[in-house]
Amino acid sequence: MKEINVAVTGGAGQISYSLLPRLISGETFGPDTKVNLRLVEIPQVVDKLEGTIMELVDCGFDQTGSMLATADIKEGVDGADWVLLVGSIPRGIVIDGKKIEERSDLLKINGGIFTDQGSAIGSLANKEAKILVVGNPANTNALIGKKHANNDSQQWFAMTALDANRAKAQLALKTGSDITSVSNMTIWGNHSPTMYPDPYNAKINGTSAAEVINDKKWIENEYLPLVQQRGKAVIDARGASSAASAANAAIDTVKAVENVTPENDSFSAAIASDGSYGVPEGLIFGYPLRTTAPGKVEIIQGLELNEFAQSKIQITTEELLSEKEAVSDLL
Numbered sequence: 430m431k432e433i434n435v436a437v438t439g440g441a442g443q444i445s446y447s448l449l450p451r452l453i454s455g456e457t458f459g460p461d462t463k464v465n466l467r468l469v470e471i472p473q474v475v476d477k478l479e480g481t482i483m484e485l486v487d488c489g490f491d492q493t494g495s496m497l498a499t500a501d502i503k504e505g506v507d508g509a510d511w512v513l514l515v516g517s518i519p520r521g522i523v524i525d526g527k528k529i530e531e532r533s534d535l536l537k538i539n540g541g542i543f544t545d546q547g548s549a550i551g552s553l554a555n556k557e558a559k560i561l562v563v564g565n566p567a568n569t570n571a572l573i574g575k576k577h578a579n580n581d582s583q584q585w586f587a588m589t590a591l592d593a594n595r596a597k598a599q600l601a602l603k604t605g606s607d608i609t610s611v612s613n614m615t616i617w618g619n620h621s622p623t624m625y626p627d628p629y630n631a632k633i634n635g636t637s638a639a640e641v642i643n644d645k646k647w648i649e650n651e652y653l654p655l656v657q658q659r660g661k662a663v664i665d666a667r668g669a670s671s672a673a674s675a676a677n678a679a680i681d682t683v684k685a686v687e688n689v690t691p692e693n694d695s696f697s698a699a700i701a702s703d704g705s706y707g708v709p710e711g712l713i714f715g716y717p718l719r720t721t722a723p724g725k726v727e728i729i730q731g732l733e734l735n736e737f738a739q740s741k742i743q744i745t746t747e748e749l750l751s752e753k754e755a756v757s758d759l760l
């Protein structure tokens with residue numbers, strides 16, 4: 430069997446609980462690849478990973494390789510082919526007697542984590558490592574991590590696949606279509622409520638979803654907020670943030686990067702802008718992507734953006750620029 434080394438931070442969190450079995454079951458990297466897992470947690474929590482590892486052993490998958498639990502990011506990412514950065518500090522946590530509520534404080538605290546993680550990845554993970562940031566604020570964490578990794582042969586992503594899956598599901602529900610008939614969904618910009626899920630370029634059985642639905646009011650006034658606020662709706666209903674669907678989206682992203690994208694489709698993730706579609710270079714921005722060979726990802730060019738789309742993309746770009754400004758001392 431081939432072997433692949435996968436590091437996951439936040440290994441004891443709720444997303445990881447759904448994510449880890451699927452990483453080592455053969456589903457993600459194929460039946461002929463053994464997956465060596467390196468689970469990284471903060472020192473206060475790292476002991477709990479022993480229980481997680483027991484459960485993973487008890488799953489009994491053929492593709493399970495070695496497993497390691499550590500509080501040392503350097504040990505975790507050493508030789509990693511994939512790094513899934515799931516761990517981060519949630520809003521509302523009390524640090525040094527202060528409740529962290531402001532987005533700017535959250536940006537700084539989590540940004541601080543990603544400086545060390547980035548430099549460890551840049552120097553110790555494999556030359557062609559792929560890094561997927563799930564922990565929020567995902568785009569700006571990836572911006573910081575990538576900067577500190579300072580290693581252009583590695584490829585950083587921030588996760589927008591959950592937003593894309595939510596956006597597809599709502600189109601399927603609205604039109605009574607099978608979800609497999611919905612393709613080419615792009616989440617432009619930030620993984621935040623300013624994201625722009627693009628119903629004009631998304632397709633249902635090959636035709637623009639907006640054209641199929643033919644209801645501009647629904648699209649602009651109902652569909653967009655539904656997708657943008659879906660994370661909050663899940664928290665309100667479940668009392669906890671999305672976990673199974675977030676893990677599923679992380680698996681979808683890894684598979685999308687590892688496998689050539691089917692013709693006439695695309696996938697959604699945020700990567701460093703090269704200036705495409707007028708987005709300032711370097712911002713970690715949600716784009717329509719295509720994998721041309723395993724691990725080789727490019728931005729799809731030439732999609733038409735109407736005035737509505739352009740105004741939405743402007744808003745999310747401005748938010749990302751202001752997040753960048755808020756962490757400028759970490760860049």
Ligand code: NAX
Pocket residue numbers: 438439440441442443444445469470471474515516517518519542562563564565566567588589590591592620670671672675
């Ligand atoms: P949990 O609070 O259940 O787990 C997070 C885990 O990360 C904890 O076990 C914590 O100890 C660990 N951690 C914190 N700092 C760490 C560090 N420096 N190194 C290693 N581990 C560290 O959160 P969970 O529900 O699993 O969510 C994880 C992150 O995903 C959150 O930031 C959340 O906001 C984000 N999400 C991102 C989504 C996306 O689409 N990009 C959607 C789902 C989710 O909201």
